[in-house]
Amino acid sequence: MRQPVAVAVVGGGWAGCAAAVELARAGSAVTLFEASRTLGGRARRIEAGGRTLDNGQHILLGAYAATLRLLATVGVDRRRALLTLPLQMRYPDGAMDFVAPRLPAPLHLAVALLRAKGLAREDKLAMARFSTSARWMDWRLDLDCSVTELLARFGQTERLYRLMWRPLCLAALNTPPERASANVFLAVLRDSLGARRHASDMLVPRADLSALFPDAAAQWLTAHGATVRTASRVDALARDGDKWRIGDEAFDRVVVAVAPANASALLAPLPDSAALTAQLDALNPEPITTCYLQYEAGVRLAQPFFALEDAPETGHWGQFVFDRGQLDERQAGMLAVIVSASGAAAALPRQDLAAAVAAQLALALGRPELAAPAWSSVVTEKRATYASTPGLIRPANATPWPGLVLAGDYTAGEYPATLEMAVRSGVLAAGLARRVN
16 A cells, blocks of 8 residues: 655744644654744744733634634534624724625625715715725736725725724734735635635634644544644754655655744755745734733623724824633633734833723723733734735745645635634645655
């Protein structure tokens, strides 16, 4: 009998876990290496002040078909793991209240726009024109530009830009709209606003991010004969005949599923690596900061999350606030405030940023007591994503070396650096690894 193909997956983030599961399903002998003791990469659990947190609050979409399929594969019950909410953009002070009803597409968006509070007639007409035009041009520009230029081209009002498009762009691309790719933004809108009704649903994890998929993937892999090694850093790859060598072990294939900077360092010693490492080095990192604020257990928001109007010039850094207690009762009284593309905010002393965010919440929600949390923690993932800029050339999954492929949210594709893009890339990398010689 033929021996199964031995594959090393270097990196236990979402892309690496997805690749490992797909390879194991196909009968490969998989060994997953992860440098940290916790799986999940740039979307994982951390411990702070005796509390289990995430290194960034995330939200998924119903359009994330690859992620939802992999969750089901490894035995995750979507209904228990994710809180499903209709598409919405709601501000606590009533600046805008936009909620899509559970009606067939595109009727759900039309009704949401008609019922939206806080938008004038000109705002609603502008949004309708933009949506219609985007559908007509198949959600893509022949020549990419910034999101700001795209919205100006289609006559979007200042209010829509400020309350709808800017926060959506920051949340989806982690890049300010004046620097963000219009085509990448349009791809996200196409698969959410422009698709079936359930594709626009917002899915908020109830458990920590490692528990949501990577932990379940590790259990599934172990049960299916794979090897999962945490606290196992891979510092070098070497070609040995038709094999790849990691330390004393030989593998038929390797999937490199680490962050761009780490991938560049790992691949640089290989021959003919200059072009690929240059692409990896050209990906400029963008940070995401999450400010966790702990109050008394009885503190709750009126709904699981709200949008916040940020204004850095006045110290208002937060863009969304989540009530973690409505996701997990063990975190009652904890609010998580997100600052995307957070370079300027992350440069502040942590205590100062936490105080500013708490003051912003107190003002936005009209609840002065929120200015004084009992405990706070500021978590910044410095290389959470890359800047999704117009015309950016992203590296392919395939590489110049036989038997070695890349996986990660930064590889070539329509989506920005999201969990869905990481999973899609991992699945594609697994397919390539099975086929290459």
